[in-house]
Amino acid sequence: MIVIDDLEKDFGVPSGPNPVLRGISLTIEKGEVFGIIGRSGAGKSTLVRCINLLERPTRGRITVAGRDLSGLAGPALRAARHDIGMVFQHFNLLSSRTVQGNVSLPLELVDMPRGERLRRVDEMLDLVGLTDKRDAYPAQLSGGQKQRVGIARALASRPSVLLCDEATSALDPETTKSILALLAEINRTLNLTIVLITHEMQVVREIADRVAVLDQGLVVEQGRVFDVFTQPTHPVTRSLVREVLNLELPERVRSRLRHSPQTSPGLVMRITFTGPSANEPIVSEIVRRFGVSFNILHGHIDYIQNAPYGTLTVEAGGSEAGLQAALDFLRVKSLKVEILGRVAAPDRAVA
Numbered sequence: 001m002i003v004i005d006d007l008e009k010d011f012g013v014p015s016g017p018n019p020v021l022r023g024i025s026l027t028i029e030k031g032e033v034f035g036i037i038g039r040s041g042a043g044k045s046t047l048v049r050c051i052n053l054l055e056r057p058t059r060g061r062i063t064v065a066g067r068d069l070s071g072l073a074g075p076a077l078r079a080a081r082h083d084i085g086m087v088f089q090h091f092n093l094l095s096s097r098t099v100q101g102n103v104s105l106p107l108e109l110v111d112m113p114r115g116e117r118l119r120r121v122d123e124m125l126d127l128v129g130l131t132d133k134r135d136a137y138p139a140q141l142s143g144g145q146k147q148r149v150g151i152a153r154a155l156a157s158r159p160s161v162l163l164c165d166e167a168t169s170a171l172d173p174e175t176t177k178s179i180l181a182l183l184a185e186i187n188r189t190l191n192l193t194i195v196l197i198t199h200e201m202q203v204v205r206e207i208a209d210r211v212a213v214l215d216q217g218l219v220v221e222q223g224r225v226f227d228v229f230t231q232p233t234h235p236v237t238r239s240l241v242r243e244v245l246n247l248e249l250p251e252r253v254r255s256r257l258r259h260s261p262q263t264s265p266g267l268v269m270r271i272t273f274t275g276p277s278a279n280e281p282i283v284s285e286i287v288r289r290f291g292v293s294f295n296i297l298h299g300h301i302d303y304i305q306n307a308p309y310g311t312l313t314v315e316a317g318g319s320e321a322g323l324q325a326a327l328d329f330l331r332v333k334s335l336k337v338e339i340l341g342r343v344a345a346p347d348r349a350v351a
């Protein structure tokens with residue numbers, strides 16, 4: 001649905017060229033929810049604005065629904081943009097127009113006949129659950145309701161692509177969830193391709209199928225959300241994932257941890273469960289089979305695209321042979337095991 005080929009964007013500033021996008025290539029499939037994540041200044045907004053040519057790329061090519069946008073101008077560009085809806089962080093509603101008037105605006109711009117326009121607006125308001133707010137003004141709406149109007153307006157022209165630029169960043173967590181649920185439902189029912197720009201991994205985890213990580217104008221990592229979450233390779237991705245998965249050890253354990261590769265009692269290890277292994281009673285099996293004890297220090301299990309993913313940090317006790325057998329067993333089960341160190345005997349009571 002969207003093909004971005006070697007896209008570069010350079011903002012000419014008085015101090016010289018300022019390359020913001022440096023050779024981006026991405027392919028986004030029809031019906032996919034695609035997340036683009038990065039820290040502030042990575043170039044996310046510039047990238048999404050290039051997709052609908054609100055910014056003109058310096059070099060490279062952008063094709064949406066088979067149409068090369070790069071060479072378009074004037075009425076041809078306006079027609080192409082009609083096929084790309086956009087939702088903004090701060091909603092960008094006209095305060096002087098009612099909800100109905102805001103949603104109707106893009107249809108008025110293409111001279112849609114009044115009767116058809118009103119029917120379309122009603123259909124959109126029904127889709128976003130705001131029929132009863134038809135005659136309200138933006139100032140009378142909550143943030144979540146304003147964003148629903150923004151989504152209804154973006155969808156009014158029945159675009160093939162919806163671009164969301166930090167669409168939930170101005171909303172509280174509860175409202176964010178409801179807006180993401182609405183986007184997921186729209187994606188499912190209309191088979192609409194959605195591109196989500198965000199700095200929050202939580203948003204990507206919630207609804208995206210695939211994700212690209214942007215850093216300093218480059219795509220540094222991309223893949224299916226589950227894979228990127230469970231096996232991040234780039235340092236920026238790792239730090240974004242750490243923020244939502246909270247893999248940090250509690251300070252009271254970390255401060256007592258000593259580096260030690262030996263499999264002796266007090267061994268602290270982090271076991272990562274992914275896919276089917278997350279559903280197996282592996283810990284109880286190890287305790288039973290090898291006579292080791294596990295003192296759980298930290299752990300959680302999460303669901304990414306409905307697949308379980310979790311980590312468990314334990315302090316293991318028992319004989320050296322038992323511990324070694326437990327480690328071998330975990331590896332046979334293809335679980336990722338990281339030895340974090342050892343806590344000395346007097347500290348173990350505290351840990």
Ligand SMILES: Nc1ncnc2c1ncn2[C@@H]1O[C@H](COP(=O)(O)OP(=O)(O)OP(=O)(O)O)[C@@H](O)[C@H]1O
Pocket residue numbers: 011013018020038039040041042043044045046047199
């Ligand atoms: N019109 C412009 N002229 C000059 N530089 C610009 C312009 N727009 C953006 N930039 C620069 O491009 C870089 C990337 O900005 P962009 O807004 O795309 O990043 P972002 O990842 O969306 O960050 P944020 O989430 O903070 O908006 C920044 O260094 C910014 O200063």
